[in-house]
Amino acid sequence: MVTTADREVAALVQRFLPAVKSRLREAVPNAPGLHGLLRYHLGWEDQHGEPAEEDGGKALRPVLCLAACEMAGGDWRRALPAAAALELIHNFSLVHDDIQDGDVLRRGRPTLWSFRGVPQAVTAGNAMRVVADDTLLALSRVGLPADAVIEAAMELTARYLEMIEGQYLDMAFEQSDDVTTDNYLDMVGRKTGALIEGAMFLGALVATRDASLAHAFGVCGRRLGLAFQVRDDYLGIWGDPAATGKAVGADIRRKKKSLPAVYLFQHADESERAWLRATYADDEVTADNVDRVLAILDRLQAKAYVQQVAERQAAAAVGMAAGLGLTPAVRRTIEAMAKFFVTRQK
Amino acid sequence: MVTTADREVAALVQRFLPAVKSRLREAVPNAPGLHGLLRYHLGWEDQHGEPAEEDGGKALRPVLCLAACEMAGGDWRRALPAAAALELIHNFSLVHDDIQDGDVLRRGRPTLWSFRGVPQAVTAGNAMRVVADDTLLALSRVGLPADAVIEAAMELTARYLEMIEGQYLDMAFEQSDDVTTDNYLDMVGRKTGALIEGAMFLGALVATRDASLAHAFGVCGRRLGLAFQVRDDYLGIWGDPAATGKAVGADIRRKKKSLPAVYLFQHADESERAWLRATYADDEVTADNVDRVLAILDRLQAKAYVQQVAERQAAAAVGMAAGLGLTPAVRRTIEAMAKFFVTRQK
Numbered sequence: 001m002v003t004t005a006d007r008e009v010a011a012l013v014q015r016f017l018p019a020v021k022s023r024l025r026e027a028v029p030n031a032p033g034l035h036g037l038l039r040y041h042l043g044w045e046d047q048h049g050e051p052a053e054e055d056g057g058k059a060l061r062p063v064l065c066l067a068a069c070e071m072a073g074g075d076w077r078r079a080l081p082a083a084a085a086l087e088l089i090h091n092f093s094l095v096h097d098d099i100q101d102g103d104v105l106r107r108g109r110p111t112l113w114s115f116r117g118v119p120q121a122v123t124a125g126n127a128m129r130v131v132a133d134d135t136l137l138a139l140s141r142v143g144l145p146a147d148a149v150i151e152a153a154m155e156l157t158a159r160y161l162e163m164i165e166g167q168y169l170d171m172a173f174e175q176s177d178d179v180t181t182d183n184y185l186d187m188v189g190r191k192t193g194a195l196i197e198g199a200m201f202l203g204a205l206v207a208t209r210d211a212s213l214a215h216a217f218g219v220c221g222r223r224l225g226l227a228f229q230v231r232d233d234y235l236g237i238w239g240d241p242a243a244t245g246k247a248v249g250a251d252i253r254r255k256k257k258s259l260p261a262v263y264l265f266q267h268a269d270e271s272e273r274a275w276l277r278a279t280y281a282d283d284e285v286t287a288d289n290v291d292r293v294l295a296i297l298d299r300l301q302a303k304a305y306v307q308q309v310a311e312r313q314a315a316a317a318v319g320m321a322a323g324l325g326l327t328p329a330v331r332r333t334i335e336a337m338a339k340f341f342v343t344r345q346k
Numbered sequence: 347m348v349t350t351a352d353r354e355v356a357a358l359v360q361r362f363l364p365a366v367k368s369r370l371r372e373a374v375p376n377a378p379g380l381h382g383l384l385r386y387h388l389g390w391e392d393q394h395g396e397p398a399e400e401d402g403g404k405a406l407r408p409v410l411c412l413a414a415c416e417m418a419g420g421d422w423r424r425a426l427p428a429a430a431a432l433e434l435i436h437n438f439s440l441v442h443d444d445i446q447d448g449d450v451l452r453r454g455r456p457t458l459w460s461f462r463g464v465p466q467a468v469t470a471g472n473a474m475r476v477v478a479d480d481t482l483l484a485l486s487r488v489g490l491p492a493d494a495v496i497e498a499a500m501e502l503t504a505r506y507l508e509m510i511e512g513q514y515l516d517m518a519f520e521q522s523d524d525v526t527t528d529n530y531l532d533m534v535g536r537k538t539g540a541l542i543e544g545a546m547f548l549g550a551l552v553a554t555r556d557a558s559l560a561h562a563f564g565v566c567g568r569r570l571g572l573a574f575q576v577r578d579d580y581l582g583i584w585g586d587p588a589a590t591g592k593a594v595g596a597d598i599r600r601k602k603k604s605l606p607a608v609y610l611f612q613h614a615d616e617s618e619r620a621w622l623r624a625t626y627a628d629d630e631v632t633a634d635n636v637d638r639v640l641a642i643l644d645r646l647q648a649k650a651y652v653q654q655v656a657e658r659q660a661a662a663a664v665g666m667a668a669g670l671g672l673t674p675a676v677r678r679t680i681e682a683m684a685k686f687f688v689t690r691q692k
Contacts, residue, residue: 033511033514033515033518034510034511034514096468096469096472099464099465099468100464100465100468100469101465118445118446118464119445119446119447119517120514120517122442122445122446122468123442123446123510123513123514123517126442126475126510127507127510127511127514129472129475130503130506130507130510131507133479133499133503134500134503134504134507137496137499137500137503140493140496145492146491146492146493146495146496147486147492149492149496150483150486150492150495150496153479153483153499154480154483157476157479157480157483158480160476161473161476161477161480164380164469164472164473164476165379165380165473167469168379168380168466168469168473169379171465171466171469172379
């Protein structure tokens, strides 16, 4: 069922996406060698450097950045360098994540490291990040005063450090059975929330040059990011396979320590926990065991719990926005985004 | 034998190094977890987080940055954020290099990836780079005007991208037998020269805020960097083991494609080349084969050639400096550095 929130967010994406895509193409040099690896990862070329059909992707961070710019009263086109930089940083993190997780496929295509090896993929990820930095600094060429550009660079650096800390914690949590849901939300707030905070901060900063208003937008963005991520965790287990393209319980099979798994380890009884530990010690969880895990999650009402956490974050984002003295139209946009993030089917 | 150039450079290092070290300690948070990995790599802590004896290290980039600031008429202390940022970026690249080269030891200590695994070492390297960016932006807090800070950030980003391109080419060259000495110098100009160019650019920029003068210092720095690196290649094969701590022919044993090896593959005759290809296809070159490679290098007068290339770069640096309208004292400092870089024994 398509809701009003779906339609409103789809309209935003449709309005912003072509400009984001063309700004990204401008940012990545059309040179051979190293930059070819970047174009491959971004889905623009195949492994032989031939043009490929782009699959689109959500472009969540750029869209939130440009939306924040517009909501704060600015011309969203002026925030395009920031929007493109955010998407590049996100993609930098994906290139390195694939190495760290040993994933051989992303969006249905072989990951960079899987066919170019870890050393070149590490380098390609690093290059993506430098291109991102360079793109952000281009804000100074579209008329943003120098001190605001520095403010923007400092914000991105701080959020980016949080993102890396989140990745570090995520890997540390993989080795641990007693991660609490609070630990998890703190980790994911860094890993996913921080860059989305940065997205809304930067959009609002470009619009207003007012760092404290931008900060308020940022905090709202972080909550939206958490809502988005927790709903992602929900869909990774209980999503409709036809919509997500993933099997039911996909994240259980992969032993992903997402919020449902954290909740499970926290609330299962002693004998279940012993069984879970043994099951999660295997390379992959078998189909029968996935069913048993789903049954325990069911008994613990984990599905309702996870959805409630997502909705609480979304409500907090809307509450933050209410205190910003925004126009009713802008508040409705934030409400639509918050609603969309926790009801989306894919 | 200690030369005047040695003494002059040693005096510079002695004057700058304590301030660089203390600025570095200020830059890296004293927090547990991820930042502990940074402190370990920097030699401040052992694997258990206990304080370790620092081995010093050359701190080439910070020293050149501060020297350039002073030579351009500035107070070197104001360039300390740039100097610390350069050392952190250099160390970021070492953390990732160790992963890419599979090296298990650096400065006599286990490399990060060798005991924490590749995923965490990739993350630690990324964190080092963010800390570097953050440190550079601190130039705005020591009174550098915002537009000069942006100039500094853009310079570092550009040189840093070159450095990554150099790493990419270096890895590509490992797979190839027909790299020319020009290809090699281009690669190493990026991999090593670019960041040293950035060091002297940033020092001069902080002193003068004059981007075109800073650029001239930068070009001089790039030549110095090349001279330094080519002498490094020389010492890796013909250095005195007592001074370098490496066996004679160490870089041959490791099959390092440094300038002597590139020259060797270019100038060996047909039958030697066939033998070299077979020898370099093994995991490691045996002691007997190292001797035979040394004999071929000898016949080709490679030692004199490599030293000449280093000296040509050093002379170009001195020539550049002559066109900058510097005082005689400053020109003598650059001459001393150039001389030291091509005569150093370790």
